[in-house]
Every structure is written in structure tokens, then in C-alpha cells.
Amino acid sequence: MIMPRILLADDNEEMLDTLERIFAFYDFEVLKAVNGKEAIEIANKNNPDIILLDGMMPVMDGFEACKILKSKKKTKDIPIVFLTANYTLEKHRITGLELGADDYLLKPFNSKELVARSKAILKRNELLRKLKSENENLTHKNEEMEQEIRSLVDRSKTTGLNELIDHLTGLYSYPFFEKRLKEEYERAVRHSLPLSMVMVHIHNLSKINDKFGYQTGNYIIIKLANNLITKTRVSDILARSENNRFYVLLPQTDEHGAYLEAERIRITLSDTDYLSKEFMDDARINRRKGGELNKIEVNLGVATYMPDPEADDKNTEADLLNNTTAALKRSILMGRNKTYVYQSEQ
Incomplete structure (x- = not known):
């Protein structure tokens, strides 16, 4: 079984070491970064399966890193989880979600919940990848279906029935x-x-x-x-x-x-x-x-x-x-x- 690869980004070395021990115990391959800029560089080079970001970091914070990662073709599909301090403003957590983050957890966290949520996100992404692969194998059939849908849309416009598409x-x-x-x-x-x-x-x-x-x-x-x-x-x-x-x-x-x-x-x-x-x-x-x-x-x-x-x-x-x-x-x-x-x- 291939070990899932996780990238951990936090400027607190003690927290980073704690997270590394937790995920290593659950058979994750762990990559580490101490700021958002380094996280982007490591993500581009090592293609992690999931990224865990602290919101507030020096050099480049987690929010800016998330924005950049989600804007690049190579990294936009990598799921991101924010791990934020319990005193972090609500607007900061909302900002993370608006930038495309998949989840967030508050510090102090429950280690089992953190790992469980990370695994759930990885499982969801794997299912989506399988579906995408199946869809690619059905390209010809999809083209026929798309043609049928276009025909239905055209017909609905001319008849006024709008059976398929809201006009x-x-x-x-x-x-x-x-x-x-x-x-x-x-x-x-x-x-x-x-x-x-x-x-x-x-x-x-x-x-x-x-x-x-x-x-x-x-x-x-x-x-x-x-x-x-x-x-x-x-x-x-x-x-x-x-x-x-x-x-x-x-x-x-x-x-x-x-x-x-x-x-x-x-x-x-x-x-x-x-x-x-x-x-x-x-x-x-x-x-x-x-x-x-x-x-x-x-x-x-x-x-x-x-x-x-x-x-x-x-x-x-x-x-x-x-x-x-x-x-x-x-x-x-x-x-x-x-x-x-x-x-x-x-």
C-alpha cells in the first residue's frame, strides 16, 4: 500500500514536530515547511496528497499560500486543511474556505479527529480521481451524450418546454x-x-x-x-x-x-x-x-x-x-x- 504524502506547514517548530509524529504514526510520509513560501516550493517539487496549513506564518502566511496553490494547475487539486489557533478571528477561518480550503480545525486539536478528517478528504479525492478516469474512458460515449443534450436544449428553446435546462x-x-x-x-x-x-x-x-x-x-x-x-x-x-x-x-x-x-x-x-x-x-x-x-x-x-x-x-x-x-x-x-x-x- 502506498503511503499518503502530507505536507505540514507551521512556523512553530514544536507544533511541527508534534504533527510529524502524529502523522508518521498513522503511516503518512511527512514533508515539512516553516512558512507559506516554502510550502509552495515543496508542493511543486514533491506533489503531496494533502496539505495542512497554519493560517498565520512569517514570510508568507497560510492564506496567501492557499491562494497561490489553488491558482496553479499543478497544485490546484491538492486538498488543503487549515489548522488555526482557537483565538483566530472568525473572518480568518471564512477566508480560508473562500480561498478553496477543504476543511479547517482549531488548535488545540484532537489528534484522532485530525487524522480521521485528513483520511476522509484523501478518500474523497481518490474516488473523484477514479470517476475522472472512468469518464475519460467513456469519452466517445460522453460526446454522443453531449450532442444529445445540445439537441434537447435546442428543442426546449424552440418548443418552450424547457424540460432540461432552466431558460x-x-x-x-x-x-x-x-x-x-x-x-x-x-x-x-x-x-x-x-x-x-x-x-x-x-x-x-x-x-x-x-x-x-x-x-x-x-x-x-x-x-x-x-x-x-x-x-x-x-x-x-x-x-x-x-x-x-x-x-x-x-x-x-x-x-x-x-x-x-x-x-x-x-x-x-x-x-x-x-x-x-x-x-x-x-x-x-x-x-x-x-x-x-x-x-x-x-x-x-x-x-x-x-x-x-x-x-x-x-x-x-x-x-x-x-x-x-x-x-x-x-x-x-x-x-x-x-x-x-x-x-x-x-
Whole structure:
């Protein structure tokens, strides 16, 4: 069995030695760096399977190192975990996730949890690599499928049925999303893989439509959909329903990973300025009044199917959808701009 290779970056030598002993005990090949700049150099030279970064380091901090690593073709797919002090500002942890980090843990940490999370991320990446390899072997079939999809899209445009694609955003239509949900759920059960769903509710759209017209509301919906695309993975499945509820299906993603992705989405959607100066000028919207609705307020619900070989699981994809809906309702009760993860006892 090939030993997984981990790169540890921390300016505290005692902490670095502790981490090295922990991961060496669990049969990791360990590489070490004392700052972000050195971590980038080692990553480029040695191609680690996973990188553990301290946020605050001299010469170059972990956040800048993460940004550079995620921007380079050779290192962008290497998973990164931030290990931060328990007094680190919340905005620092959020920054790490926005830069593309896969997870974060606080110091002092539980060594078993740290190793378990690292192994879970490695397993997920290995599964994604296998899927990518399988997809490459089916290139010809994929081309035929793409042609069929293009034909369906063209047909939906001419007939107005929009059976496959949502005409406004380019995301999947809700009826087609239901079909993909059933397929992914059956695959998750068959291969004992986790499957998560995120549901996004937008609060301000009706107010914007009433005040500025549907042209402005549609502009915001399109911009919001583009934000969703940029903040999700290629393997994720995105859709919009007619009531402007957005859905994100996350294959091979456990509850913790789904929560992190939902938070990335929430932060991006709520922080974006939706009505640009140019748009307000073109639409003849008073900038002072437009500025009042420049931000949107969102709520997100999250639910996960986790395989349990010992349980007699009779749940279906409908249960995952219902659980996500229940989580969204609980999120809305908590107040605006909240994310809630479904709990089975609720």
C-alpha cells in the first residue's frame, strides 16, 4: 500500500514536530515547511496528497499560500486543511474556505479527529480521481451524450418546454433535477457513498420585482446563478425551480463537507453587490434607492444521506429532499442569512 504524502506547514517548530509524529504514526510520509513560501516550493517539487496549513506564518502566511496553490494547475487539486489557533478571528477561518480550503480545525486539536478528517478528504479525492478516469474512458460515449443534450436544449428553446435546462439561468430545470436526484441517490446506495443536498431560499426577490420590475429581478437571478456555479464543484448538480428556490446536489459529500460548501455559498451570495452602477444606469434606477436592495438575504438548508451497512435503510431520494426542505424551514426560523443542517430528531 502506498503511503499518503502530507505536507505540514507551521512556523512553530514544536507544533511541527508534534504533527510529524502524529502523522508518521498513522503511516503518512511527512514533508515539512516553516512558512507559506516554502510550502509552495515543496508542493511543486514533491506533489503531496494533502496539505495542512497554519493560517498565520512569517514570510508568507497560510492564506496567501492557499491562494497561490489553488491558482496553479499543478497544485490546484491538492486538498488543503487549515489548522488555526482557537483565538483566530472568525473572518480568518471564512477566508480560508473562500480561498478553496477543504476543511479547517482549531488548535488545540484532537489528534484522532485530525487524522480521521485528513483520511476522509484523501478518500474523497481518490474516488473523484477514479470517476475522472472512468469518464475519460467513456469519452466517445460522453460526446454522443453531449450532442444529445445540445439537441434537447435546442428543442426546449424552440418548443418552450424547457424540460432540461432552466431558460433564465442555464442551470438544470427542476423536473430534470428530480431525475438526477433519483439517479445519484441510487448510485450512493449501490456504492455506499454519502450524498448531500443544499437548498437555497432568496428573500428579497419579490420586493425587488415590485419596486424595480422583473428585468431587474431576472438580472439578479442570473448573477446569483453564476455565483453558485463559481462556488461549487464540477461534479455538483445545480438547479432552479419556478419559485426561485435553488438546489445543489453534492455527490460523495458527507455532512461536514456539505456544511462547509453551504457556508461558502451563503457568504458569497450575501456579500455580492448585485446591482452594479452600469446596470442601474442602463435600467434607469435611482442609485440611492437601488443601493437599498443591492444585497440579497438568503437561507440555506442542508441534509445528507449516509450509508449504514448495519441498518435496514428503506429511505428514498424523497426523504433526502424532504429533510433538506425541513432544514431550510428551520434555517428561516433562525433569522436571515443562516445555514441549518438537518438533525434526525427534529
